[in-house]
Amino acid sequence: MRKAWLHRLEDQYAGKVWSDPYTQRTFERLEDDAVDRSTLRVPAPHRLQGIERSLGQLKRLESTVALRPLFSDQPRRWAFFDRRSSIDVGGVRVYAAPDVAVFHQHRWTLIRLQFRAPKHTTVSQQLEHLLMIHWALEQPGFPDDPQFYRVKVVRWTSQQWHEHNVEPTGTVLKQAVDLVEHDVQEMTWLERWSRADPSLATLPLAVHDRHCQRCPHLSGCPAEEGLALAKRNQERSVREASQSDATKSANTA
Numbered sequence: 001m002r003k004a005w006l007h008r009l010e011d012q013y014a015g016k017v018w019s020d021p022y023t024q025r026t027f028e029r030l031e032d033d034a035v036d037r038s039t040l041r042v043p044a045p046h047r048l049q050g051i052e053r054s055l056g057q058l059k060r061l062e063s064t065v066a067l068r069p070l071f072s073d074q075p076r077r078w079a080f081f082d083r084r085s086s087i088d089v090g091g092v093r094v095y096a097a098p099d100v101a102v103f104h105q106h107r108w109t110l111i112r113l114q115f116r117a118p119k120h121t122t123v124s125q126q127l128e129h130l131l132m133i134h135w136a137l138e139q140p141g142f143p144d145d146p147q148f149y150r151v152k153v154v155r156w157t158s159q160q161w162h163e164h165n166v167e168p169t170g171t172v173l174k175q176a177v178d179l180v181e182h183d184v185q186e187m188t189w190l191e192r193w194s195r196a197d198p199s200l201a202t203l204p205l206a207v208h209d210r211h212c213q214r215c216p217h218l219s220g221c222p223a224e225e226g227l228a229l230a231k232r233n234q235e236r237s238v239r240e241a242s243q244s245d246a247t248k249s250a251n252t253a
Helices: 002-013 020-037 044-062 123-137 170-196 227-252
Strands: 077-080 086-089 092-095 100-104 107-114 149-157 160-166
Touching: 002 020, 002 044, 002 077, 020 044, 044 149, 044 160, 086 123, 092 123, 092 170, 107 123, 123 149, 123 160, 123 170
Parallel strands: 107 149
Antiparallel strands: 077 100, 086 092, 100 107, 149 160
16 A cells, blocks of 8 residues: 555656556556565455555545645645655664655645554654654755644544644654654663573563554564463562572572
């Protein structure tokens, strides 16, 4: 879906309009390419259903408040970007380019598209979206003042597109940078932890089991049989290790 959208956006920016038959053929071609590259064999009826769903999803995306002006001949300055474009934040390479930027009423609206999104968003996710402003501040041709930006998120969840704004204030813009620095510190600490104990027996576990439901690393994880059980086993192992160390100290004394 994202690949088709990028093709659509590139052509729209170049003034090329997609007809319905052309859109259908484009999705069919991309679907065929994806199936050919994979080892999956998708039954024809399921393939057609997937294409129809994607077509409907694209149509509704073009009708969102954020993107409708781009496809309805309303005069706007706009641009689209590659998410792989990065900036340096506190010595860390951060990939925070917006998907689309639209200029209207003397300000730029930086738009983040999420083709798969959880039903509810967290505070940390909102802060991550604000990193788009930090990205724009480093780009030639964009204002160097945060007050000239808006941030809008368009996300697909529960079979429809949802839109919401994230208000950029000086406080939350700083918190967004603090979040990056905190995440880097946590990952550095986690890397050292894993090197000290490659068995994963003392690996910090998720806070809630909902984080495990779609985790691609669940197989082989200590929480594979359940997060609560893994935490109990981990607590027991730590307790036994502490008791063993105490016994060794007593014997040495």
